[in-house]
Amino acid sequence: MSELIEFTAAEAAARVRARDIDAGELFEAYRERAAGDELNAFTWVAPESPTVTADGPLGGVPFAAKDLFCTEGIPSQAGSRILEGYRPPYTATVVRKLSDAGAPLLGKTNQDEFAMGSSTENSGFGPALNPWDRARVPGGSSGGSAAAVAAGLAPWAIGTDTGGSIRQPAALCGIVGMKPTYGACSRYGMIAFASSLDQAGPLTRDVTDAALLLSKMVGRDVLDSTSLEFPGEIALPRADDLKGIRLGVPEELTGAEGGVEPGVRKSFEQTLALAEQLGAKVEPCRLPHAPHALSAYYLIAPAEASANLARFDGVRYGLRVGGEAGLTEMYNRTRAQGFGAEVKRRIMLGTYALSSGYYDAYYGTAQKVRTKISDDFRAAFERFDFVVTPTSPWVAFELGAKTDDPLAMYLNDFCTVPMPLAGIPAISIPSGLSDGLPVGFQLAGPAFSEQRLLEAAFALEQSIGFDGSPARG
């Protein structure tokens, strides 16, 4: 059984299609592991193996989905007590597309409540743990997905990234995570955090798996007006060098301001050296407005969230408290009890930022900064193929280490927030270990440069030779 777990998802899919391994057995192997989850990575695990089609392009290899993807008849709680036990009547487009491509749903994974957080400690259902060190967080908000893939509890998983929620947990768990171009994947059925930033993407053991999974996620969806036709097919990457590739290293995100840890810096610099050996040209670049990205993000995202989360009012679904006490009281009690502290904080921030008299100063200014950040990237991509940074300034930190200091927690996203503000794709790959904990290396490219990003990440990955097996126990 356990050798099944050692195949990457793409290998397993190929073997299933070759009738080398049985799709049902593969599902059951993972189902057992997921059911025995000690990391609190899962919030729901399939009770039995479904009938699996082995012939689809994804070869019957099961996937785990972040809790916030709506799955018909299956709990979809977005990590929130306010949606405890909520079973939607419909399935998210991305989940349906993967099922159609032959990947059955293995389980739903733990996350920060409504994707608000960088450690999964904000989950209403308890924190997920990092398989490299269970005293540490797996990152967030897609921490359950990252932990499950790193620990070999799921072959691969999907998550969502708003300000880094795929890339940062992927980095902290030593796996690959990719945030696609805004609009590449349908958001229909994703319980929204910040609509103009949210984007679904893969969390996988390696770059090849990311390419394979992403290839079946993208595409225009008539149910999501912000989704776009993906130009071309995503192919499995094959590049073995970086010849002719120009990498820009933005001072603003890699200098002292980001507070990058020495171990992380060291791994980052080693990776840059490797990239040069592979033929890349590495030079400093400027993203002058990037240091303001975090401020803009923490106005725009909470503003949108304050409206997106208004529907959780106790009227139609989810938690209702004080139904007998009158409408306003019912609203107050339901939301007071159903939402966690971080969610309340962001609803208040967002409500304030949109308030009459403050809108221009906060939301309006943040949108202007957002435009400047896009312009910065556009200018950078005239000279460089990709902008590279450490994914997270730190390796996985201990549970509770930052829960009392929201601003410190927000700094986690320092290097990952600018990309979703610009709507551009970015990938995080493991670049090595620092004190035994994984470090992530991030590459970001222009809109719809996914294929080129995957190729470059693949070439680097081959050269780095990261070994993730310790996390699978």
Next chain:
Amino acid sequence: MAEYEPVIGLEIHVQLQTRTKMFCGCELSFGDPPNTHTCPVCLGLPGALPVINEQAVRYATMIGLAFECEIARRSLFHRKNYFYPDSPKGYQISQYDEPICRGGRLDDVRIHRAHLEEDAAKLEHVSESGRIHGAERSVVDFNRCGTPLVEIVTEPDVRSPEHAREWLTLLRATLKALGVSDVDMSQGSLRVDANVSVRRVGTPELGVKTELKNMNSFRFLERGIKAEVERQVKLLKSDGAVELETLHFDPATGNLTPLRSKEEAHDYRYFPEPDLMPLEVSDDLFASARDALPELPAARADRFESELGLPAARARELAFRGELGDYFERVVAASSDGPTPSELANWIPQLVERIGSDADPASSRVSPESIATLAAMVHAREVSRDAAREVLTRLVSEGGDARAIIETEDLGALGDDGALGEIVDRALASDPSAAESVRVGNERALGPLVGYVMRETKGRADGGEVRRLILERLGAE
């Protein structure tokens, strides 16, 4: 009251009669069992996203073109945030500072803007009165939720309650002619709020306004505005001040009761709807909206006046109620030589008076051909005007053929010489002093003499002809 004048602006919500809702594929319905036309989108389920209904955009464009608005080729949807059970998302998707239609006019009232939005769900309060106060519980029907709405906002150009009613009649006729809504106030597909203020005649500044909500017929609206104008004038005359507030008009009692004061108005925290791209009106969509425009009531009134020679007031009366205009045109088509269009048109109000002012003549028992026949017979003096009116009354209640009724009932006009002349002679003989008065030029004395003839002929005589005969006989022409 003379030194104050009302200044009135109107806000009109029009439910569009598209097949499906504004942002989802649920069919529109009226009167179906509650919550049978819902889906994740219009129920505001987690993860659901809106998609703009193109037909609603086309209809909004048609409305804008009909009102001579500037159509924004790129406009924005915003979220209007408020908590209430009729708003499942906790916000309404509406247009804010970049609406699809801006500026424009309809007749003598300027249009400020018109924009697209979605309707709310319907709350039912379970209590005897059906009102929220004292209700045991409230339930929500989401069938209406997400119905496409166009909100039309006028400039404060309306100058009286009557003006409001007349203009709204034109507005309704225009929307109906466009075919974009069934504009039925009783079913809520047309809803009107009025912003009312008064000011001293000759001053340019606007007074403090109040908002009158949800008056469900033009008659109530007229009465409500009238009552509010009177209240404000009285208040100002007694050195009081009008307060900014929203009022509910109770047509039963004529009372205006405050709903909420604007001081405690919501901060709706509008911001651009991130789930939708900016709304683009493509060249194709614009062209299809323009090509779908029918002749509108204002243009029709002009045509009735210039081509058919109707007096302006009659032309508007008929054109501003599309069904009257349609019926009139059928009468004109059925009419051969003889009566002028103006003479034909005079019969329409006669008919309306008999079938009820809100009824459509096309669904009455009276065919346009009957009206044409009746008018032709009056024109040829084959039947008197009075007798013809009686025939019309008969047609309304029984239907049938005008000429047949006249013949079987022997209502045909008496000839100008023979029999009628004899009756005229008898009339002169019966009242010599009146006859004498007429002879010396006192035309008022004609009354009793004509009356005598009419009584004798049971109205079959033509009044004009009788006058002519009397004057002729008395040599007083």
